Amino acid sequence: MxxxxxxxxxxxxxxxxxxxxxxxxxxxxxxxxxxxxxxxxxxxxxxxxxxxxxxxxxxxxxxxxxxxxxxxxxxxxxxxxxxxxxxxxxxxxxxxxxxxxxxxxxxxALSIIVHPSNPINKLTMKQLKGIFTGEIKNWSELGGEDLPIQVVTRDQYSGSYGFMTSVVIQSEKSPADVKEVHSNAGVVDKVSKIRGAIGYCGIAYVEEVVQPLSISSQPSNFVYPSFRNALNKQYPLSxxxxxxxxxxxxxxxxxxxxxxxxxxxxxxxxxxxxxxxx
CATH class of the missing domain: 3.40.190.10 (Periplasmic binding protein-like II)
Structure with missing residues (x-):
């Protein structure tokens, strides 16, 4: 060259x-x-x-x-x-x-989840508010086991936390021993390991290691957080x-x-x- x-x-x-x-x-x-x-x-x-x-x-x-x-x-x-x-x-x-x-x-569909051993499978919005404000402290108050309720929640930067605060809790009050985590996956993991725990996560994060609850805005109409119920806008926490x-x-x-x-x-x-x- x-x-x-x-x-x-x-x-x-x-x-x-x-x-x-x-x-x-x-x-x-x-x-x-x-x-x-x-x-x-x-x-x-x-x-x-x-x-x-x-x-x-x-x-x-x-x-x-x-x-x-x-x-x-x-x-x-x-x-x-x-x-x-x-x-x-x-x-x-x-x-x-x-x-x-x-x-x-x-x-x-913001899903309310508990430990899979929990016999409680449904809650009213009023009961949910009582749990997340600390007014209801034991599952026996809801017909369940004599077991302290452990609230698991998201941090203040989370949109799920903001939604729960404005739509369900309608108060800044929370239990003294609340456990705060920083992700949906973290909520699922924590609830799956504590028998008395209750938390919330997006429907896409629900796994078999936790139990989603049916929720009712009226005492007689409980709706499970399924894809179909959310699609039909029947689930109250859509x-x-x-x-x-x-x-x-x-x-x-x-x-x-x-x-x-x-x-x-x-x-x-x-x-x-x-x-x-x-």
């Missing part, structure tokens, strides 16, 4: 390498942050979405509150939330002269799952939002055990 051809060859290789680096640098990454409940759903959507070399979706849990903080601080394009945005969170984000857009992409994003990012995120709400996206959501949007 003569000197002229050698220089041309080296130049071509350098240009190719620069082009590869430029392509990698141009890869569009969407960052989702927030609800632990929504992680399996988002991971499944992400693995089936688009063309990897054109756009990548990365999701991280930590709680719905952290998702809104991530939007406010421009650390994420999506906030994943299992509760509705609070007025102060919305104000903080929109104070940056931006619009906060809300999309419901699925529904969940809730929407949201994606929130800034209006300034709409063009960047719209393709993914459309995919999540498409027939294929909704089939993926249903396959993961969540309730599709009808």
């Amino acid at each position: 003569n000197l002229k051809l050698s220089r041309q060859f080296i130049t071509t290789i350098i240009l190719l390498l620069l082009n590869v680096q430029f392509t990698i640098a141009q890869k569009d990454t969407l960052n989702g942050l927030g609800s632990d409940t929504m992680l399996p759903l988002m991971a499944a959507l992400a693995s089936n979405y688009g063309t990897p070399e054109e756009q990548v979706l990365e999701v991280e849990g930590g709680g719905s509150s952290l998702g809104f903080k991530g939007l406010d601080e421009y650390q994420a394009e999506f906030a994943l939330s299992s509760r509705k945005v609070r007025s102060n969170e919305k104000t903080d984000i929109e104070n940056n002269y931006d619009q906060l857009i809300e999309k419901v992409i699925a529904y969940d 809730r929407p799952l949201y994606l929130y994003y800034r209006g300034s990012d709409k063009r960047k995120v719209q393709d993914f939002v459309n995919f999540a709400l498409s027939d294929k996206g909704q089939q993926i959501i249903a396959h993961k055990g969540y309730i599709p949007v009808l």
Whole structure:
């Protein structure tokens, strides 16, 4: 190879390498942050979405509150939330002269779970409130064993905690010995190991090591947290799952939002055990 051809060859290789680096640098990454409940759903959507070399979706849990903080601080394009945005969170984000857009992409049934040995298989909303505020302290008060009730709850950053507080407990009061964990899987694990425990988790996290309870907003109508009952909106603790994003990012995120709400996206959501949007 003569000197002229050698220089041309080296130049071509350098240009190719620069082009590869430029392509990698141009890869569009969407960052989702927030609800632990929504992680399996988002991971499944992400693995089936688009063309990897054109756009990548990365999701991280930590709680719905952290998702809104991530939007406010421009650390994420999506906030994943299992509760509705609070007025102060919305104000903080929109104070940056931006619009906060809300999309419901699925529904969940917040399941109340106990140890599988517990003979109690149903509770009213009033009884549930009594347990989670510490007014009911022993399972014998509900017709069960003479066994202290151990409440297992999520941390304050969790959308599930926010939902329970606003819809069920309607109070900041809680038992003195409450056990706080930081994930749905952590709640399931803790409840499965403590005979007197009760906790809550998203329907997609329920396993055979715990027993879900039927819940009633009226004493005579108990509904089990099944996929069908949640789909029919009969289960009283059904809730929407949201994606929130800034209006300034709409063009960047719209393709993914459309995919999540498409027939294929909704089939993926249903396959993961969540309730599709009808």
